[in-house]
Amino acid sequence: MDENIGTLLAQVSRLLRRSFDERARGIGVTRPQWQVLSLLKIHAGSNQGALAEMLEVEPITLGRMIDRLQEAELVERRADPADRRAWRIFLTDKGEGLLDKLRPFGHETLDVALEGVSKAERDQLMATLARVRSNLSRKVQPVAVVNG
């Protein structure tokens, strides 16, 4: 195989999604949807643009996901009283409940994926991936903690 970091990353990312989705299929939630729900647990009331930026996806992508999550009654859109263009997104009780059910699936997926990978290697992996994400992100980077 013509091993290449880009190809490898794409494959691993796809396999990880497939692995989670297999587990969560019965619940009817995909991994990207789970990520949105998780983010809303921490950032309740964010608008769609802010959520899209946190997830590094385009606003239209996130908007469509919110459509489906709203249809499934897992989140709700509330008008922003200060900006009539914007929606503020909140988890519903049903969404909160689902998050609790999904958490074990996430852990199980990662446990399988990272079998035989040491703590040090996991830390290194996260550090390198964070660096790559920063290199590729369109977001303005905050000034580095260690600035030169």
Next chain:
Amino acid sequence: MDENIGTLLAQVSRLLRRSFDERARGIGVTRPQWQVLSLLKIHAGSNQGALAEMLEVEPITLGRMIDRLQEAELVERRADPADRRAWRIFLTDKGEGLLDKLRPFGHETLDVALEGVSKAERDQLMATLARVRSNLSRKVQPVAVVNG
């Protein structure tokens, strides 16, 4: 942010695709298509099932990609003389030519992505990702080189 290896991997993979696609847009080829063309350079004449397995995607996914690549005259399907169910896939001259044009875009994308990541870190990244892929793959694993 609720940093989690799965989320990070998905983001990096998406950003990498977006970065390549921005560069290659003028040529009209996406990154997954490029990966298929690259694979065909090495494994000319493979059937769709074998290509799908190498790319870790489902046969139907690869089949649809071959449809589009064939429509664009970048690959061709030839009947397998020994198995009337199967197609053997080959690059066309046009496909070969495009590969030469795409190679620099691939390198450029990776150069930007891996800026500030040392050779040792890149090697470690590839090794860890390969391990994770192996953990998640549905393929029967070959006996490990270092077996116990």
Next chain:
DNA sequence: GGAATATAGTGAGCATTGCTATTATATCCA
């Protein structure tokens, strides 16, 4: 030889993701 099973590929339907373009509303500045 012929039935049971396996394999190669495709069709329908859906979610995710992107690009480009558009609408509605905010903000900025002359």
Next chain:
DNA sequence: TGGATATAATAGCAATGCTCACTATATTCC
């Protein structure tokens, strides 16, 4: 104040990727 510009969200179109179901052909085994 009012026109120019920016921002929040959405509409349409297309590619990737999956599941499930199906057809056609190979292989296996009685």
